[in-house]
Amino acid sequence: MQTTFAWVILLLPLLGGISLAAWPGEPPRAVTRLIGVGSVVIAFLLALSIFGQMLMASPDQRTFTSSLYQWIDIGGISLDLSVLVDPLSVMMVLIITGVGMLIHVFSAEYMEHDRDYRRFFAQMNLFMFAMLLLVLAGNLFFLIVGWGLVGLASYLLIGFWYERPSAVAAAKKAFVMNVIGDAGLVLGALLILRSLGTLDYQEAFAKAPLLGLGSGTALAICLLLFVGAAAKSAQMPLHTWLPDAMEGPTPVSALIHAATMVTAGVYLIVRFHAFFEMSPLAGDIVAVVGAVTLIMAATVALQQVDIKRVLAWSTISQVGYMIMAAGLGAYSAAMFHLMTHAFFKAGLFLAAGIIIHALHDEQSLNKMGGLKKHLRVAYFGTAAGCLAIAGAPGFAGFFSKDDILASALSAGPVGVFSWVIGIVGAFLTAIYMFRLLFRAFWGPEPAGGYSPTPRPSRWWMAVPVTILGTLSIVGGWVQVPFGWTGISDWLAPVLADVRSPLEPSHTGEWITIGFSTAAALGGIAVAWYLFAQDPQRRSRLANVARGPRRVMGEAYLIDQAYDDVFVEPGRELGTVLRDTVEPRGPQGIITGTTALVRGGARLISASQTGLVRSYVFGIVAGLAVAGVVLALVVAGGS
Amino acid sequence: MAEQITFAIAALGTVSFAIGVVFFKDAFRAAVSLIGTLLSVALLFIVLMAPFVAAIQVIVYASAIVVLFLFVIAYLGERDEVSGPDRLDPLAVFGWLALFGVGAFGTIAVLTSQFGPDSTPTTTQIGAPTSIGNAFLDQHIIAFEATSLILLVAAVGAVLLAKRAVQLEGGR
Amino acid sequence: MIVPMSAYLILSIVLLGLGMLGVMRRRSPLLLLLSVELMLNAGNIALIGFSRMWDDPSGQVFALVVMVVAAAEVVIGLGLVVAVFRSRMNLDVDEMSSMTG
Numbered sequence: 001m002q003t004t005f006a007w008v009i010l011l012l013p014l015l016g017g018i019s020l021a022a023w024p025g026e027p028p029r030a031v032t033r034l035i036g037v038g039s040v041v042i043a044f045l046l047a048l049s050i051f052g053q054m055l056m057a058s059p060d061q062r063t064f065t066s067s068l069y070q071w072i073d074i075g076g077i078s079l080d081l082s083v084l085v086d087p088l089s090v091m092m093v094l095i096i097t098g099v100g101m102l103i104h105v106f107s108a109e110y111m112e113h114d115r116d117y118r119r120f121f122a123q124m125n126l127f128m129f130a131m132l133l134l135v136l137a138g139n140l141f142f143l144i145v146g147w148g149l150v151g152l153a154s155y156l157l158i159g160f161w162y163e164r165p166s167a168v169a170a171a172k173k174a175f176v177m178n179v180i181g182d183a184g185l186v187l188g189a190l191l192i193l194r195s196l197g198t199l200d201y202q203e204a205f206a207k208a209p210l211l212g213l214g215s216g217t218a219l220a221i222c223l224l225l226f227v228g229a230a231a232k233s234a235q236m237p238l239h240t241w242l243p244d245a246m247e248g249p250t251p252v253s254a255l256i257h258a259a260t261m262v263t264a265g266v267y268l269i270v271r272f273h274a275f276f277e278m279s280p281l282a283g284d285i286v287a288v289v290g291a292v293t294l295i296m297a298a299t300v301a302l303q304q305v306d307i308k309r310v311l312a313w314s315t316i317s318q319v320g321y322m323i324m325a326a327g328l329g330a331y332s333a334a335m336f337h338l339m340t341h342a343f344f345k346a347g348l349f350l351a352a353g354i355i356i357h358a359l360h361d362e363q364s365l366n367k368m369g370g371l372k373k374h375l376r377v378a379y380f381g382t383a384a385g386c387l388a389i390a391g392a393p394g395f396a397g398f399f400s401k402d403d404i405l406a407s408a409l410s411a412g413p414v415g416v417f418s419w420v421i422g423i424v425g426a427f428l429t430a431i432y433m434f435r436l437l438f439r440a441f442w443g444p445e446p447a448g449g450y451s452p453t454p455r456p457s458r459w460w461m462a463v464p465v466t467i468l469g470t471l472s473i474v475g476g477w478v479q480v481p482f483g484w485t486g487i488s489d490w491l492a493p494v495l496a497d498v499r500s501p502l503e504p505s506h507t508g509e510w511i512t513i514g515f516s517t518a519a520a521l522g523g524i525a526v527a528w529y530l531f532a533q534d535p536q537r538r539s540r541l542a543n544v545a546r547g548p549r550r551v552m553g554e555a556y557l558i559d560q561a562y563d564d565v566f567v568e569p570g571r572e573l574g575t576v577l578r579d580t581v582e583p584r585g586p587q588g589i590i591t592g593t594t595a596l597v598r599g600g601a602r603l604i605s606a607s608q609t610g611l612v613r614s615y616v617f618g619i620v621a622g623l624a625v626a627g628v629v630l631a632l633v634v635a636g637g638s
Numbered sequence: 639m640a641e642q643i644t645f646a647i648a649a650l651g652t653v654s655f656a657i658g659v660v661f662f663k664d665a666f667r668a669a670v671s672l673i674g675t676l677l678s679v680a681l682l683f684i685v686l687m688a689p690f691v692a693a694i695q696v697i698v699y700a701s702a703i704v705v706l707f708l709f710v711i712a713y714l715g716e717r718d719e720v721s722g723p724d725r726l727d728p729l730a731v732f733g734w735l736a737l738f739g740v741g742a743f744g745t746i747a748v749l750t751s752q753f754g755p756d757s758t759p760t761t762t763q764i765g766a767p768t769s770i771g772n773a774f775l776d777q778h779i780i781a782f783e784a785t786s787l788i789l790l791v792a793a794v795g796a797v798l799l800a801k802r803a804v805q806l807e808g809g810r
Numbered sequence: 811m812i813v814p815m816s817a818y819l820i821l822s823i824v825l826l827g828l829g830m831l832g833v834m835r836r837r838s839p840l841l842l843l844l845s846v847e848l849m850l851n852a853g854n855i856a857l858i859g860f861s862r863m864w865d866d867p868s869g870q871v872f873a874l875v876v877m878v879v880a881a882a883e884v885v886i887g888l889g890l891v892v893a894v895f896r897s898r899m900n901l902d903v904d905e906m907s908s909m910t911g
Contacts, residue, residue: 645817649817656825656828659844675848686861699851737827741827753815754864773868774871777868781872792883
């Protein structure tokens with residue numbers, strides 16, 4: 001039953017997307033909404049029903065697989081089109097369909113005035129299908145299929161407004177960097193296949209211990225899988241595509257680049273924890289990368305002026321928290337933060353969408369101010385999201401971040417290092433997020449006011465923001481330290497094979513609560529001092545540390561570095577090949593052949609002089625030659 | 639003895655007049671040299687015991703054909719050979735070489751070959767008109783008919799050329 | 811035959827060579843045709859010589875045919891020369907090279 005629902009959940013957005021894509025002409029807006037939004041709504045309801053059924057069963061009865069079709073069976077390798085319905089995948093499905101549903105509803109109004117309404121929903125549905133396939137797949141192969149399709153959907157949606165060159169460039173950049181990750185992922189899969197002979201989850205995870213603890217193969221597999229995860233989840237050094245991906249419509253940024261696609265990497269690591277257990281070194285590397293990314297992105301976010309870019313860098317930073325947790329072995333903490341992040345980040349993006357929509361596509365913080373009296377819903381959503389992301393006590397982000405950091409303390413020296421980075425990061429997060437809140441909503445309106453006045457949004461856009469804002473407040477209460485452990489209990493069946501599960505110690509817990517609260521409140525205070533109290537203070541500070549701040553603002557010039565190392569040499573190589581190698585080589589062969597033929601023809605036609613006497617000469621000469629040859633032959637013979 | 643002397647005279651005449659044909663700049667003199675050549679060749683034919691052919695040579699070749707040439711030379715007026723840039727100058731060397739090659743081949747071939755039956759009858763009737771007539775109508779009847787066809791074609795061609803020539807000059 | 815066959819053949823070759831020389835050197839088509847006649851006669855000499863050697867009239871028959879053909883050729887050739895002269899007023903074989911290429 002559950003698996004049947006799972007197949008239907010997969011099928012609905014696929015059919016929705018295909019029917020919208022193949023629709024001749026433009027259907028009426030209402031029909032597009034019905035199909036595009038409706039498919040996701042029904043999928044969410046089915047997911048809820050699966051969840052409910054699983055809740056009613058006992059914990060060890062919550063794993064189901066279903067195979068639709070045996071696709072390959074050669075040489076001992078067999079691949080089926082199969083799904084795995086277990087607590088982990090259901091958690092992801094709920095998040096994807098739930099938040100996805102809210103975002104689809106939001107987009108129904110946000111994209112109202114766009115010419116390509118149908119195409120938008122077709123591509124969004126395609127994305128939903130791909131993401132669901134990724135999390136529901138029962139073997140690594142179909143995960144990779146979903147992975148690739150997700151990358152495709154991301155490319156299509158980032159470049160949705162394809163008439164903008166910047167959007168097209170951003171889409172290409174995202175796709176290329178994702179392909180780098182894909183290569184790593186596929187290599188990792190092949191290595192698994194070669195060492196264990198199977199790609200099916202249940203078999204592979206059971207056989208993972210055969211690799212041997214700390215073996216080179218395990219390390220290689222984990223690192224290759226991590227390359228894929230890093231590309232998809234925008235971790236260093238493959239993070240540069242995400243800020244540029246803000247060229248896409250805001251709902252796209254909310255869904256793909258905040259709540260779901262970028263979390264696919266985290267899902268991957270958690271799903272494959274059996275392998276990461278076999279290579280502690282790989283886990284440490286992953287954690288360090290996550291930590292470094294986290295802090296780097298936080299510093300860059302401080303300098304951003306475009307509202308969506310602040311949120312983009314913030315996403316990179318928060319996913320860094322998740323990756324860090326997964327690397328250390330705090331899998332359920334990572335998933336918990338994934339969930340809360342989906343709530344508040346999607347909420348923040350949608351609220352930003354309300355602002356952008358109301359201000360007629362204005363995205364720069366420099367042109368905002370005093371919006372709290374105009375856009376109340378957006379204010380609520382943003383405020384709730386900021387409090388959550390900063391980790392203010394009681395809000396969703398507080399509990400999930402806390403879970404990560406407290407577990408980190410029990411994870412050895414790398415864990416402690418991660419803890420320190422995490423606390424500093426939390427401080428910075430509070431600063432930059434409240435900078436956004438204060439500059440957009442508080443303070444005076446920009447000179448001249450807003451013209452035309454910001455238009456308010458209807459229920460389509462207001463309700464999802466409100467729901468997500470509420471979830472940012474209450475969503476964290478399912479996993480409370482010293483209290484209810486909803487998430488870790490839920491995921492326990494999946495994580496049963498973790499050797500030494502990471503449990504935060506009591507002292508660790510208290511230390512973490514203390515420091516993280518201090519960091520959060522301290523950051524809010526700093527932001528309030530700098531940005532809320534006296535708006536002029538900001539301009540006075542503009543000259544402080546201008547150099548380093550410029551570097552931070554430019555994302556540490558990583559993009560420029562990539563340009564110098566990869567893009568420019570590539571272009572040079574292309575030019576050299578085009579100007580030098582090709583004319584001589586392939587082109588040269590072709591032109592050479594024609595030149596040869598033409599030259600030969602010219603040579604031969606030289607004898608066609610049209611002069612009688614030359615022809616006579618030819619005859620005589622031929623006769624002479626023939627005669628001499630004949631004479632020699634005869635003389636030789638006789 | 640007489641035969642050899644006659645041959646020598648005829649051969650000498652042939653070659654000298656031939657040189658005249660090739661090298662005289664004046665068309666008229668070249669045509670007259672041709673007459674000399676043809677008569678010398680007729681003499682050769684007589685030495686070779688082909689009196690009928692010699693007679694035909696004189697009547698047809700040395701008279702009719704050369705007269706045709708003279709007609710045209712006279713019609714075209716006094717004109718010397720055109721002298722202007724010779725477009726085949728570069729090939730001159732090769733031309734001489736080719737000629738030399740032909741000559742060499744021929745000479746070698748002739749000198750290294752053995753000729754004919756060991757004995758040739760000193761007198762023969764094959765040159766007589768009877769014999770030739772018989773040969774034409776007996777063995778070589780097809781050649782005979784084909785030749786007459788060629789003559790017909792030539793006659794028709796001449797008429798056509800003349801017609802066109804008349805039209806060019808404004809006649810009917 | 812008292813004079814050996816090879817003598818006649820060498821004479822024939824010499825005449826042939828002279829004729830070829832003439833054809834290659836002469837610029838006027840009229841004089842070119844004259845040189846062609848030389849070559850034809852060279853052939854005739856050889857034919858008659860062989861006819862005598864083998865005591866067969868066929869050679870003489872062939873020589874007569876050659877003469878007929880030569881006559882026909884001269885007729886047409888001269889007609890052409892006259893026609894060309896009428897339209898171009900010059901007689902230079904080198905100028906008649908429109909079939910080049």
